[in-house]
Amino acid sequence: MAPILDIKGLYKNYGSVEILKDINVSIEPGDFLVLVGPSGCGKSTLLNCIAGLEPISGGTLAIGGQDMTHVNPKDRDIAMVFQSYALYPTMSVAKNITFGMKVRGASKAEQQEQLEKVAKQLQIEQLLNRRPGQLSGGQRQRVAIGRALVRDPKLFLFDEPLSNLDAKLRVEMRTEIKALHQRLGASMVYVTHDQIEAMTLATKIVVMKAGVIQQIGSPAEIYNTPANMFVADFMGSPAMNLIPAKTKANGVGINIEIERKNAPPIVMTETRDISLPSDVVVGIRPEDIVEPKLYSGASNQLQDAECMIEIVEPAGADTFVVSELGGTQVTARLNAETTATAGQSQQLAFDLNKVSYFAPDSGLRLN
Structure with missing residues (x-):
């Protein structure tokens, strides 16, 4: 046709x-x-x-x-x-x-x-x-x-x-x-x-x-x-978080290192078979950053990190929390039951199965 x-x-x-x-x-x-x-x-x-x-x-x-x-x-x-x-x-x-x-x-x-x-x-x-x-x-x-x-x-x-x-x-x-x-x-x-x-x-x-x-x-x-x-x-509201990061091979995969304010970097391990340059931009949707204790999904790639919460925005069924990672503001879409409080640190988990990686210079997708 x-x-x-x-x-x-x-x-x-x-x-x-x-x-x-x-x-x-x-x-x-x-x-x-x-x-x-x-x-x-x-x-x-x-x-x-x-x-x-x-x-x-x-x-x-x-x-x-x-x-x-x-x-x-x-x-x-x-x-x-x-x-x-x-x-x-x-x-x-x-x-x-x-x-x-x-x-x-x-x-x-x-x-x-x-x-x-x-x-x-x-x-x-x-x-x-x-x-x-x-x-x-x-x-x-x-x-x-x-x-x-x-x-x-x-x-x-x-x-x-x-x-x-x-x-x-x-x-x-x-x-x-x-x-x-x-x-x-x-x-x-x-x-x-x-x-x-x-x-x-x-x-x-x-x-x-x-x-x-x-x-x-x-x-x-x-x-x-x-x-x-x-x-x-x-595309997406709120938009995808775009977080500058460094990468290092570690034998079982690739360490993804993200800077934090006044704390050592967050280190997560990417185990998918992808090749990444030493500098990348990590793209993750707000709904793919979750609270481990309230998470009921089936991902095998959740990796926890302690994050300082700067802003909490209740929005009915969702609550958006903002943290600074990699020198940029990162939004997580949590559910309304969250106890996240501005000015306190909170355990958040990143679903690495859902992460997109981009080249910092060209902006093109790498995976």
């Missing part, structure tokens, strides 16, 4: 400034691709290139097996949902949703049939006679999605569609978009700077920085095996 979207060697320049550099990405029908990265990384520009709103400077772009590199946006069989909703203020919700169909010459009966189907899917039947100005942000967003759905396109494009909503509504709409994707089995490309949104929605994530793809993978791959320190730091 041909990929629904296939981008090869795509470049985008504005004059002499390269905005996108050698972008290669493809998705299968039914995939939910999320483009994520900090502001200015080129993700919205890439979405606009897919939509045909921006001409590309090099490379090819195919949708549904057909070359769309130089094809007009209206002939690409795509539907786009914008951050600003872009609804017509003087038209009713029903007319906003069916306007595109009317322009394309669909019969009144067909318009009505699609309208009823989509209104039911999005639970907006009772809003059809209202105008956009009488709707809440979440309702407007649903209408904008409804307008895209009646198209039944090959590809849906979403440009930060939830960034104008408050936090609670964003979570609700995220769940709705995920459910919609599962119901329709539609192919979607979605731009966000919110890595939680990316992790919860995507079947495939593209992490971008300065116009370059840093990593492509499933949410689990991106989270558990980040390709470099940028991805490790960007």
Whole structure:
């Protein structure tokens, strides 16, 4: 089966400034691709290139097996949902949703049939006679999605569609978009700077920085095996701890030495068969630093260390504690029962099975 979207060697320049550099990405029908990265990384520009709103400077772009590199946006069989909703203020919700169909010459009966189907899917039947100005942000967003759905396109494009909503509504709409994707089995490309949104929605994530793809993978791959320190730091909340360390072979494995303030270094033994340089950066997620006495998992690689706790932050089901190791602040996600106290030392255990190692100079993953 041909990929629904296939981008090869795509470049985008504005004059002499390269905005996108050698972008290669493809998705299968039914995939939910999320483009994520900090502001200015080129993700919205890439979405606009897919939509045909921006001409590309090099490379090819195919949708549904057909070359769309130089094809007009209206002939690409795509539907786009914008951050600003872009609804017509003087038209009713029903007319906003069916306007595109009317322009394309669909019969009144067909318009009505699609309208009823989509209104039911999005639970907006009772809003059809209202105008956009009488709707809440979440309702407007649903209408904008409804307008895209009646198209039944090959590809849906979403440009930060939830960034104008408050936090609670964003979570609700995220769940709705995920459910919609599962119901329709539609192919979607979605731009966000919110890595939680990316992790919860995507079947495939593209992490971008300065116009370059840093990593492509499933949410689990991106989270558990980040390709470099940028991805490790960007994906996850709180971010992965990145701790400078020294290594020394010890016969049975490799000693990992991490400096502590006013105390001898922590020494842990890495027994996996990996080769490491003398200087490394240890990457460990906050949830992989645990309290041995409250730990019920099955890891055979837990290694204890005495850590001075500097900050304790209760957060409902979790309590985050911060310690200084290797000259950097390290966060552990403990459970709410912890007795950790700021200003006192605490036994913490590091799950070395879950550790990522990075090269300090290039930032690239070593294991």
